[in-house]
Amino acid sequence: MxxxxxxxxxxxxxxxxxxxxxxxxxxxxxxxxxxxxxxxxxxxxxxxxxxxxxxxxxxxxxxxxxxxxxxxxxxxxxxxxxxxxxxxxxxxxxxxxxxxxxxxxxxxxxxMSKRVESKSGEGQQLSIQSKPFVSIDIETTGLDVATDNIIAIGAVKSSGIAVEKFYQLININQKIQAAVTKLTTLTSEQLNSEGISLEDALSGLQKFIGDSPLIGYNVHFDESFLTASFRKTRLSILANHFYDLMPVVKKNNQFLDNYRLKTVLETYKIKNEHPHNALADAQATYELAEQLIKKRVLRF
Missing domain, CATH: 3.30.70.240 (Alpha-Beta Plaits)
Structure with a gap:
């Protein structure tokens, strides 16, 4: 038996x-x-x-x-x-x-077979680790790119020597819903007092990221809002290449209970003290990307 x-x-x-x-x-x-x-x-x-x-x-x-x-x-x-x-x-x-x-x-x-398969791309992988990239995350008033607005942008950049951070609140000149405040802890009063215009925030982001590749978790959401916002402000649309970590995680961790960012971070033992904060989420995503690069499963 x-x-x-x-x-x-x-x-x-x-x-x-x-x-x-x-x-x-x-x-x-x-x-x-x-x-x-x-x-x-x-x-x-x-x-x-x-x-x-x-x-x-x-x-x-x-x-x-x-x-x-x-x-x-x-x-x-x-x-x-x-x-x-x-x-x-x-x-x-x-x-x-x-x-x-x-x-x-x-x-x-x-x-041993995996080592042999990855050996041919070893030089490329080593160059990836030294190549600067930017992790990006945004908070919005909702999920509809046509009617909702970005209220916070967070980004973390590796320069090969140090890690730089970008965080900006955006004054949208309107009251945000209680559900958004509950999720992000951001209030209308805080955006009014600490936020800047969308155009200034996007200009600052462009200077920060330069031509570096952009990574995110479910980054298509961030990309769609950013693209719409650049068009709205008549600024040049980002030409940077976006890389989504979610399909990379799904391919290499096929048996997770779910693929929410919280679950994935727990799997990789990455702490995020302030989820749904743009900078904290960008920092956690940056650490996730570093681990995936070291495991030789993330390629730019």
Missing amino acids: IVITLTKVSNSLRGDLTKWYQEIQTGVYVGNVTAKIRDELWNRIMRDIGNGQATMVYNINNELGYTFKTTRPDREVVDYDGIPLMMHLVSADKPIKHGFSNAAKFHKAKV
Whole structure:
């Protein structure tokens, strides 16, 4: 008898397992296959697990009559005088140890193949890390680019030596809704007293970003509002190239519960003390971009 439990995995992996096991409850699979098929299926789980988790219990000739394997980062299978035990780890921060012969070989082969694939672009990736880029975020009065307005712009720039920041409130000369204040903490009074004209804010932004590439999370929203605002003020539209981090994250983290910025930042252990603040969100997005560049999955 073999029992496998899965959490946060793709539907395709679940479908593969149902060819051999019966799903008696969501994520719980029971079956009786040969040791060879069992090991091959575990290798397939290891290949497609992503950020999910898997545990397998199966019969073996020992004192208990069974043993188990797991990918959980907060657990480790240890052998105590021939008896398998599940040890609770104090910290789950260390990488998963694939301590099973077939799975370990498969994992090492996968890592080596990725190194070979990325080797040809290694020089390009290194040049990317030294290339300046600007992370950008805006706050608006709503979601409709035709009727709503930008009320705050935040940007963070890497110059290769230091990090520079740009933050500007915009006086739109109208009262903003309570829901917007609740989300952004910005008030009409604050915009009236601290904000500047849209034209001055956009001119300042242009000088700050220069010709650097612009990155953001779901950046198409920011790009559409900025483009409309530049047209409204009759300023030259930005010629900078925009890069959206959301599809990059989706491609490399296929099993997140959702792809809201908050969830993604938590996954990458990035703190954002003031969400829905343009500068704080731009800073967090900048840190996310740095991590993606170091992982060699973000290319300009």
